Amino acid sequence: MPFRSMETWPHGAIMLDQEHTRFALWAPDAYYVSVELESGQSLPMMPQADGWFVIQARCLPSTRYRFNIDGELEVPDPASRSQASDVHSPSVVVDPQAYAWRNSHWQGRPWHEAVIYELHVGAMGGFAGVEKQLARLADLGVTAIELMPVAQFPGDRNWGYDGVLPYAPESSYGTPEQLKSLIDCAHGYGLMVLLDVVYNHFGPDGNYLGHYAKGFFNEDKHTPWGAAIDFSRPQVRDFFIDNALMWLLEYRFDGLRLDAVHAIEDPTFCRDLARRVREQIDGGRHVWLTLENEHNQACLLEQGFDGQWNDDGHNVLHVLLTGESETYYADFQDRPIEKLARCLSQGFIYQGQTGGKGLPRGEPSAHLPPSAFVLFLQNHDQIGNRAFGERLSQLCPPQALRAATTLLLLCPMIPLFFMGDEWAASEPFLYFTSHHGDLAQAVRAGRRQEFAGLKAFADKQQRARIPDPNAMQTFQASRPRLEQVEDDNAWLLLYRELLTLRRTHLFARLPGSRSLGTQVLAEKALTARWQLGDGSELRIDLNLGEHAVSTALPAPQHRLFCATPDSLCATQLLPYTTLVSLTPPDALEPTHE
Numbered sequence: 001m002p003f004r005s006m007e008t009w010p011h012g013a014i015m016l017d018q019e020h021t022r023f024a025l026w027a028p029d030a031y032y033v034s035v036e037l038e039s040g041q042s043l044p045m046m047p048q049a050d051g052w053f054v055i056q057a058r059c060l061p062s063t064r065y066r067f068n069i070d071g072e073l074e075v076p077d078p079a080s081r082s083q084a085s086d087v088h089s090p091s092v093v094v095d096p097q098a099y100a101w102r103n104s105h106w107q108g109r110p111w112h113e114a115v116i117y118e119l120h121v122g123a124m125g126g127f128a129g130v131e132k133q134l135a136r137l138a139d140l141g142v143t144a145i146e147l148m149p150v151a152q153f154p155g156d157r158n159w160g161y162d163g164v165l166p167y168a169p170e171s172s173y174g175t176p177e178q179l180k181s182l183i184d185c186a187h188g189y190g191l192m193v194l195l196d197v198v199y200n201h202f203g204p205d206g207n208y209l210g211h212y213a214k215g216f217f218n219e220d221k222h223t224p225w226g227a228a229i230d231f232s233r234p235q236v237r238d239f240f241i242d243n244a245l246m247w248l249l250e251y252r253f254d255g256l257r258l259d260a261v262h263a264i265e266d267p268t269f270c271r272d273l274a275r276r277v278r279e280q281i282d283g284g285r286h287v288w289l290t291l292e293n294e295h296n297q298a299c300l301l302e303q304g305f306d307g308q309w310n311d312d313g314h315n316v317l318h319v320l321l322t323g324e325s326e327t328y329y330a331d332f333q334d335r336p337i338e339k340l341a342r343c344l345s346q347g348f349i350y351q352g353q354t355g356g357k358g359l360p361r362g363e364p365s366a367h368l369p370p371s372a373f374v375l376f377l378q379n380h381d382q383i384g385n386r387a388f389g390e391r392l393s394q395l396c397p398p399q400a401l402r403a404a405t406t407l408l409l410l411c412p413m414i415p416l417f418f419m420g421d422e423w424a425a426s427e428p429f430l431y432f433t434s435h436h437g438d439l440a441q442a443v444r445a446g447r448r449q450e451f452a453g454l455k456a457f458a459d460k461q462q463r464a465r466i467p468d469p470n471a472m473q474t475f476q477a478s479r480p481r482l483e484q485v486e487d488d489n490a491w492l493l494l495y496r497e498l499l500t501l502r503r504t505h506l507f508a509r510l511p512g513s514r515s516l517g518t519q520v521l522a523e524k525a526l527t528a529r530w531q532l533g534d535g536s537e538l539r540i541d542l543n544l545g546e547h548a549v550s551t552a553l554p555a556p557q558h559r560l561f562c563a564t565p566d567s568l569c570a571t572q573l574l575p576y577t578t579l580v581s582l583t584p585p586d587a588l589e590p591t592h593e
Contacts (some may be wrong), residue, residue, distance in 0.1 A: 008050070009026075010024060011026065011079035011242065012077050012167060013081065015096065018060075020056060021057060021093055023059075023065075025077070026051055026053075026235045027053055029213060030070055033047075033067055033068065033069060035067060036066045036074060037059070037065050051213070051215075061094065064084055064090035065090060065092075070212075073211055075212075076206075078209060078213075079165075080165050080168045081096075081176065082168050082169065086152075086171070087153065087164050091168070096250045099180040103184055110286055110511075111414070112371050112414075112511050114414045115144065115409075116414065116415065116417075117137055117418075117422075118146045118416055119419040120159070120429075121148065122158075123475070123479045126178075127175075127181070128174060130147075131185050134186050137189075139496075140496055141495065141500060142499070143190070143191060145193055146195070147196060148160045148380055149163055151168065156434055157433070159384070159432070160196070160198070161198055162433065164206040176251075179251060180251055184252075192255065193254055194253065194288065194290075195256055196257045197243070198259045199259070200229070201223055202229075204439060215230060215233055215235075215236070216230060228265040231269040244273055248277065255289060255306075257291070257309070258273075258289070259292050260293075261300075271303050274303060274304025277304070290305065290306060291307075292309045293308055294311070296350055296363060298347075298348065298362075298367075298368060301372045306371070306372070307374050308373060308374065309374045310374055312349035313349070313376075314378075315329060315349075316332040316340045317404055320337065321377075321395070321401065321404060321544065322392075324395075327453070330356055331355050337520050344518050347366065347368055349362075351364045351366075370510075370513050370514075370530065371510065376415070378391060378418045378421055379418050380418060380429065383429040384429045388430070389428030389478065394426070398424075399563075399575070400576045402494065403542065405563075406561060406578035407542055410538075410561065410580045412506070412510055412530050415502075419480055422495045424491040427477065427478065429478050430475075430477060431447060432470075434470060435470055436470075444470060447468075448464065451466065501560060510532065510533060513532050513533055515528075516529035516530055516531050521551050521573070523545060525544070525573060526541075526542055527542075528542070535588075536582060536583060537588055538581070538582055539581045541553060542573075542578050543576065546575045549572065550573075551573055552570070553569075559580070560580045561580045563576070563577055
């Protein structure tokens with residue numbers, strides 16, 4: 001029976017029933033395409049309008065297949081739902097109904113309850129290894145885990161941002177069913193599961209699209225990773241939006257974080273993705289969309305997106321904690337306490353001001369709620385993009401880190417921390433890949449050249465000390481040593497106490513929060529105030545400096561937590577102290593307009 005003509009088909013191998021599969025490939029530059037099954041059977045695909053090749057065939061789950069292009073090149077399915085092994089191996093037909101969900105009635109959690117734990121699946125032992133940690137994380141007070149990208153990448157170890165098959169869970173991490181089991185188990189513990197997705201580029205190894213679908217890219221526009229993806233084409237746009245919907249509907253992820261959307265040239269794509277997601281998700285489900293966006297586009301946070309990773313907040317806190325001022329920290333070294341004050345009261349620091357590149361960056365954000373900003377002291381980028389992957393626990397005084405952690409976990413913004421932060425892990429998190437040949441050499445050299453502009457690495461011999469991303473020991477060194485963490489670890493106890501306070505005293509009050517402003521007290525000290533949804537006032541007095549600061553502190557009965565409880569007094573904020581106070585509405589003095 002002939003297929004109806006349509007502008008775009010669902011990409012890839014879609015099971016129609018238990019015995020039949022429809023294969024669809026957008027290959028506008030090909031003359032002939034066939035499906036090559038592992039049985040040796042070759043199935044010629046029927047050409048359709050707009051560059052599509054489609055066939056419906058008897059094909060069972062777990063069947064391995066490739067596409068043959070013009071009788072010259074065999075390629076994996078770009079929308080493969082699973083790979084036999086690596087990105088160059090055969091694709092595998094997947095039955096999306098095969099997994100039996102245990103927590104099928106899970107509807108998610110409201111965004112204001114998010115306490116996000118970012119992790120690398122491979123470093124934690126694959127999908128099954130992460131699943132073993134869920135009870136521990138839930139007990140700690142985490143409410144959401146965020147997985148670094150899990151789409152199939154070349155080799156068996158990688159950060160995930162070099163993926164080339166965005167529909168296929170990384171085979172070295174486990175099967176699609178094991179990923180679903182991880183998500184299902186998390187829901188049983190009351191944990192949301194968020195996924196980092198990369199829609200701004202493909203990785204350098206295993207991407208065959210240029211051979212038969214050059215229209216995926218716009219050679220007139222370039223990003224740091226090469227030609228920009230051409231989202232103006234409906235076939236390309238749907239390829240990525242359908243991918244987002246697959247993760248949310250089939251795998252039941254609770255949300256997505258879109259990586260580096262500033263590198264997506266089409267300004268309408270993100271808004272279209274958010275609209276399509278909101279249209280197709282059951283209205284009773286809590287599903288959250290967040291962004292990484294160097295452009296600080298506040299408008300996207302009013303058009304379907306719930307939050308943005310606030311790099312501004314991290315950068316200024318890092319400067320205050322470490323004194324570092326090279327590379328992108330240079331934009332935050334001038335009067336950093338004033339910049340932190342703007343962050344806590346208005347969200348973005350750069351809201352149109354000129355940055356280090358000599359160009360204005362950002363949009364006004366003071367009208368947005370605190371929950372529109374995801375705040376962190378560390379994440380995979382901010383640790384792993386250091387030459388030796390050091391964590392803050394090796395870079396600043398522990399008292400200062402304790403004070404900053406208190407701010408992170410008890411302010412109204414959405415807190416995020418990285419695997420190992422909760423016990424001040426000594427293991428680094430390094431940049432690692434498993435490329436081979438010339439690509440491995442190019443990545444190794446490029447990694448070391450990245451740091452040539454830093455004083456510490458001006459000498460070529462110093463740069464040679466930077467770990468080789470492709471070496472197995474680089475990956476092994478980055479794995480957190482969970483088995484060595486004692487139950488009475490002081491940092492674990494601090495995180496547990498702070499997250500208990502957040503859950504008990506702040507969760508219910510956070511909706512409707514708004515800033516009441518900040519006051520700079522000294523070079524490294526400030527006071528920040530917010531009115532919470534029930535009318536109560538949250539106040540955080542922060543001193544990241546080594547000298548006491550004179551100020552009038554809240555009454556003792558309103559004090560929720562102090563990072564240095566043995567040093568409280570009524571008129572001085574002592575060094576490396578964060579005092580968090582919560583004043584109920586009936587105890588607040590009336591204000592006069």
